Amino acid sequence: MRTYSGTIMRVGHSWLALGFLALACTGQKTKPRASTDREGGALETAPPNVPEFKPAFAGQTRAPLSASRTKFDVVELATGLQKPWAIAFLPDRRMLVTEKIAGRLLIVSEAGEKSPPVLGVPPVDGRGQGGLLDVELSPDYAETKLIFLSYYEPREGGNGLAVAKARLADGAAPRLAELSVIFRMQPTLDSSMHAGGRLVFAPDGNLFVVLGERSILEGRVQAQDLKSHLGKIVRIRPDGSAPDDNPFVGRDGARPEIWTSGHRNILSAALDAQRRLWIVEMGPRGGDELNLVEKGKDYGWPTIGYGEEYSGATLHERTQAEGMEQPVYYWDPVISPSGLTIYSGQAFPEWQGNFFIGGLSSKALVRLVLKNDRVIGEERLLTSRGERIREVAQGPDDALYLLTDADDGKLLKLVPKAR
Numbered sequence: 371m372r373t374y375s376g377t378i379m380r381v382g383h384s385w386l387a388l389g390f391l392a393l394a395c396t397g398q399k400t401k402p403r404a405s406t407d408r409e410g411g412a413l414e415t416a417p418p419n420v421p422e423f424k425p426a427f428a429g430q431t432r433a434p435l436s437a438s439r440t441k442f443d444v445v446e447l448a449t450g451l452q453k454p455w456a457i458a459f460l461p462d463r464r465m466l467v468t469e470k471i472a473g474r475l476l477i478v479s480e481a482g483e484k485s486p487p488v489l490g491v492p493p494v495d496g497r498g499q500g501g502l503l504d505v506e507l508s509p510d511y512a513e514t515k516l517i518f519l520s521y522y523e524p525r526e527g528g529n530g531l532a533v534a535k536a537r538l539a540d541g542a543a544p545r546l547a548e549l550s551v552i553f554r555m556q557p558t559l560d561s562s563m564h565a566g567g568r569l570v571f572a573p574d575g576n577l578f579v580v581l582g583e584r585s586i587l588e589g590r591v592q593a594q595d596l597k598s599h600l601g602k603i604v605r606i607r608p609d610g611s612a613p614d615d616n617p618f619v620g621r622d623g624a625r626p627e628i629w630t631s632g633h634r635n636i637l638s639a640a641l642d643a644q645r646r647l648w649i650v651e652m653g654p655r656g657g658d659e660l661n662l663v664e665k666g667k668d669y670g671w672p673t674i675g676y677g678e679e680y681s682g683a684t685l686h687e688r689t690q691a692e693g694m695e696q697p698v699y700y701w702d703p704v705i706s707p708s709g710l711t712i713y714s715g716q717a718f719p720e721w722q723g724n725f726f727i728g729g730l731s732s733k734a735l736v737r738l739v740l741k742n743d744r745v746i747g748e749e750r751l752l753t754s755r756g757e758r759i760r761e762v763a764q765g766p767d768d769a770l771y772l773l774t775d776a777d778d779g780k781l782l783k784l785v786p787k788a789r
């Protein structure tokens with residue numbers, strides 16, 4: 371176990387120098403970086419990809435830097451995780467960790483020791499953004515030992531996101547028993563991208579599954595089509611059926627599982643203290659979005675949005691339309707969000723209510739400060755580490771746990787700085 375000081379990232383020029391040195395040593399291209407030494411100014415200083423798009427309201431993008439006073443240490447709990455994707459905490463504080471490409475599920479102890487792979491995980495299509503993705507405990511896990519997994523399911527004609535539940539038979543050779551698939555995203559397409567995958571249980575026992583539109587044109591055009599699961603958030607019971615109060619139940623041709631529409635790809639989802647669902651969407655170039663998810667609403671993709679194609683081609687003529695939601699906040703340039711936790715613990719009092727988002731291309735832990743559902747401050751933590759961050763989870767000890775996205779991925783833990 372190794373410990374690093376977190377304070378180095380918040381002392382202005384010295385960390386910047388270290389950051390550039392680190393980049394130079396690894397041969398990566400330097401690019402304009404977000405500044406952290408200009409309290410009061412916008413955090414983001416790089417030019418936008420689409421300067422002609424203007425925010426719909428003040429504060430919708432480029433929030434001021436909010437520099438935390440909190441000092442923390444970074445503990446490396448485990449290394450050698452192959453493209454790890456998600457963490458779920460067992461009642462005894464061990465962790466379930468998924469490895470996406472190989473479709474492995476591991477149990478990791480508080481000290482970072484890994485179990486053999488849990489047997490009985492269904493086969494996955496691990497190409498591209500696929501593989502074994504999220505893991506969540508059933509709200510009644512203490513009695514039932516049920517866990518839920520999301521993954522790219524190989525199918526005739528391609529693949530699609532599936533959600534399975536199974537009983538975890540714990541022990542020296544852990545395995546899954548009584549596995550059943552409760553949800554299959556339809557239609558099947560042949561794509562290795564944009565199937566979303568985070569699972570969030572609501573307090574009423576229903577399960578939100580956040581999806582994506584598969585990236586290919588055939589899927590993208592279905593994001594606002596209620597006959598298709600693509601580009602949607604769905605809300606299902608733990609047996610996979612649609613609750614009667616879902617917004618499109620009974621509508622001719624609509625899939626009853628649908629909760630919201632018009633999403634591109636969602637890898638970050640969490641509930642806030644009021645139990646409302648928030649997501650951070652992976653947008654086009656210059657269009658990552660923070661959205662507050664409300665029943666039945668259309669979030670606009672691909673009709674409206676910020677950003678442009680990664681080729682530089684124009685995607686949208688407009689950023690606003692009647693009947694389509696505006697993001698609470700957007701990033702141009704993007705952060706490439708994966709993983710979201712809205713912090714509610716005691717270990718970091720200053721951070722209570724803050725949004726912590728894993729940054730893949732941005733190689734940062736992105737911290738947002740919100741007030742009245744508007745973003746009033748942003749900070750990028752861990753930038754000097756130069757690691758893609760896939761998952762952010764609050765542990766039962768109120769520490770923040772992270773997974774880095776790499777073939778030799780790490781399980782990291784942020785703890786208050788030792789005095």
Ligand SMILES: [Ca+2]
Nearest residue numbers: 669670671675
């Ligand atoms: Ca949108």
